Amino acid sequence: MVKDLVCGMDVDEKRARYRPERAGRTYYFCSLRCKDSFDADPKRYIR
Numbered sequence: 001m002v003k004d005l006v007c008g009m010d011v012d013e014k015r016a017r018y019r020p021e022r023a024g025r026t027y028y029f030c031s032l033r034c035k036d037s038f039d040a041d042p043k044r045y046i047r
Helices: 032-040
Strands: none
């Protein structure tokens, strides 16, 4: 399990539907809404 960077929910990386890549790293999201928030401003969530 990994954390959704936007809402903090636990996400099963094997079942996650939303998994964009940035700079060679994959991020996992619980919903399209969280993924869209991340895509709109990734620097806000990546530390």
